[in-house]
Structures are given as C-alpha cells and as structure tokens.
Amino acid sequence: MTEPPAQTLTDRVSEQIRRKIVTGEIAPGQRLSEAALAESLDISRNTLREVFRTLTKEGLLTHEPNRGVSVAAPSIASIIDIYRVRRLIECQALAQAYPRHPAKKHLRAAVDTALRCRDAGDWQGVGTANMEFHMAVVELADSERLNVMFSHLLAELRLAFGLLNDPEFLHAPYVDMNVKIVELFEAGKLPEAAATLGEYLVHSERIVLAVYARRISSH
Numbered sequence: 001m002t003e004p005p006a007q008t009l010t011d012r013v014s015e016q017i018r019r020k021i022v023t024g025e026i027a028p029g030q031r032l033s034e035a036a037l038a039e040s041l042d043i044s045r046n047t048l049r050e051v052f053r054t055l056t057k058e059g060l061l062t063h064e065p066n067r068g069v070s071v072a073a074p075s076i077a078s079i080i081d082i083y084r085v086r087r088l089i090e091c092q093a094l095a096q097a098y099p100r101h102p103a104k105k106h107l108r109a110a111v112d113t114a115l116r117c118r119d120a121g122d123w124q125g126v127g128t129a130n131m132e133f134h135m136a137v138v139e140l141a142d143s144e145r146l147n148v149m150f151s152h153l154l155a156e157l158r159l160a161f162g163l164l165n166d167p168e169f170l171h172a173p174y175v176d177m178n179v180k181i182v183e184l185f186e187a188g189k190l191p192e193a194a195a196t197l198g199e200y201l202v203h204s205e206r207i208v209l210a211v212y213a214r215r216i217s218s219h
Contacts, residue, residue, distance in 0.1 A: 009043065009047055010047060010050045010051055010054060013041055013043055013047065013048070013051045014051050014054045014055055015151075016041065017051065017055060017060075018055070018060065018151065018152070018155045021060060021071065021155045021158055021159060022128065022131050022151075022154055022155050022158050023124075023128050023158075024124050024127060024128065024158060024161075024162055024167075026071055027071060027162045028071050028072065028073040028074075028159045028160075028162045028163045029070060029071060029073055029163070030070060030071045031067075031068060031069070031070045032052075032061070032068070032069045032070060032071065033068075034048060034049075034052075034068070034069070052069050056069075058152050058155075058156070059072055059074070059078065059156055060072055060152075060155055060156060060159065071159065072156075072159060073159060073160075073163050074156055074157075074159055074160045074163075076209060076212055076213065078156065078160075079157075079160050079205070079208060079209060079212065080205070080209070082153055082156060082157050082160075083201060083204070083205040083208075085153060086134070086153070086201055087198060087201050087202075089138060089141070089146060089150065090134060090137045090138060090197055090201070091194045091195075091197055091198045091201075092141070092194075093137055093138055093139075093140045093141040093146075094137055094140060094181075094185065094190060094193050094194040094197055095190055095191055095193075095194035096141075096190075097140035097141075097185070097190060098140075099185075099188050099190070101139075101140050101142075103136045103137075103139035103140050104185065104186070106132070106135075106136035106139060107133060107136040107137065107182050107185065108182055108186075109132075110129050110130075110132040110133035110136055110178070111129070111133060111175075111178045111179050111182050113125070113129040113132070114126050114129035114130060114133070114171075114175045114178060115175060115179070117129055118172070118175050123167035123168040123171055123172070124167050126167065126171045126172070126175060127158070127161060127167050127170065127171045130171055130174060130175075130178065131154050131157075131158065133178050134150075134154065135147075135150065135151065135154065137197070138150045160208060160212065161208070163212070163215070164208070164211050164212065164215065166211070169211075170207070170208070170211075173203075173207075174200065174204065177196070177200050180196060181193050181196050181197055181200070184196060
C-alpha cells in the first residue's frame, strides 16, 4: 500500500478553513480579512493567498477586485449538481459496503452525537454530526480520492445550509432517518439502507431547493 503524499502547509491550512465551513464557524457571504486570518493561523500572507486560490477553485470562496475575499454562496445549479453526485456516491458506497467495515463505528458515533445534540437543542451541532454521518458513508467505499472530493462537496453544501439559516428546520427530520439507516446497515440489510438513503437525499434536496428559491425571490 503506497503512502499518501505528505500534506503541504497550504493543504493543511485549506483543510482547516474547509473544516470551519463544515462546522458552520464561517458563514456564506462572510468577508475574510487577510491580515486577521494570517495572524490567527500563524502563516504568511503569501501562503494564505495560495490557500485562497485553492478554495476559490473549489467554489468555496469568491474574490472580487477591490472587495477582497469572501465566503461563497452556492447557486441553485450547484446544489442540484451536489445532490446528483451525492446520490451516485453515497448510495453505491452503502449498497456495496463490507458489513464489518471500520467506518461502521464512525456511522454509529455520528448518529449518537446527533441524538445528544438534538436533546440539548444544539442544531448547529446536529448539522455537523450529519456531515460526519455522510462522510462515514463515503468512507465505506475505501477510496481516498472519493473521501477528499466528498469533503470538498460537503463544505459547499454546508454553505448552502448556512445561507438558509434555519438549522433546526434543515436537520431535525434527518436525525431519525440516519438512525434508521445505521440500524439497517448493522442488521446487514445493505440494499434497504441504500434505498432509504436514496429517498432521504431526494427529500433533502427538495427541501433545500424550495427554501433557497424562496430566499432568492424575497431578496
């Protein structure tokens, strides 16, 4: 098995900022101060500019002349595309998984965290646990390339969720669905788990697009 290439500083910092997007720490439309961010991350401005270029290519940041860098807000076309890719990757990963795959523990831990956050009324935490759940689904495919690609996709999706600004409405219906999917998986019912996930993703896309369309028409 070949070792993955060592991460460069740019890669590491890009991952840190991606993580802040996925956990909802950085919101869509937020302006990013080069000076403040370089200082807080303890890196040079040149390195940070390289990071900004990387994340702009991924569609997570936008750069406007004289306005600087801000966090992107995905378009409706991007959201449709993200869900199309999710259905292709996640449902296949679940249907063809090895039932004793180590990611099974990651799946269970993610739903347990979501349940705890729901009980505490921490809907931002529920959203983050939900992202972890879907990341664990993709880990079942045993592909480092897919894991990397999917982490970028989830960051973009979290921006769409952040723009809608109603984490309880967005995430509440899916806590119990995630539990059901994990229970089916643990029972070895892989086709049923994948079919349930497919229905869930169609439902989720419909809700996100409906709220997004309303938000755009009201602006």
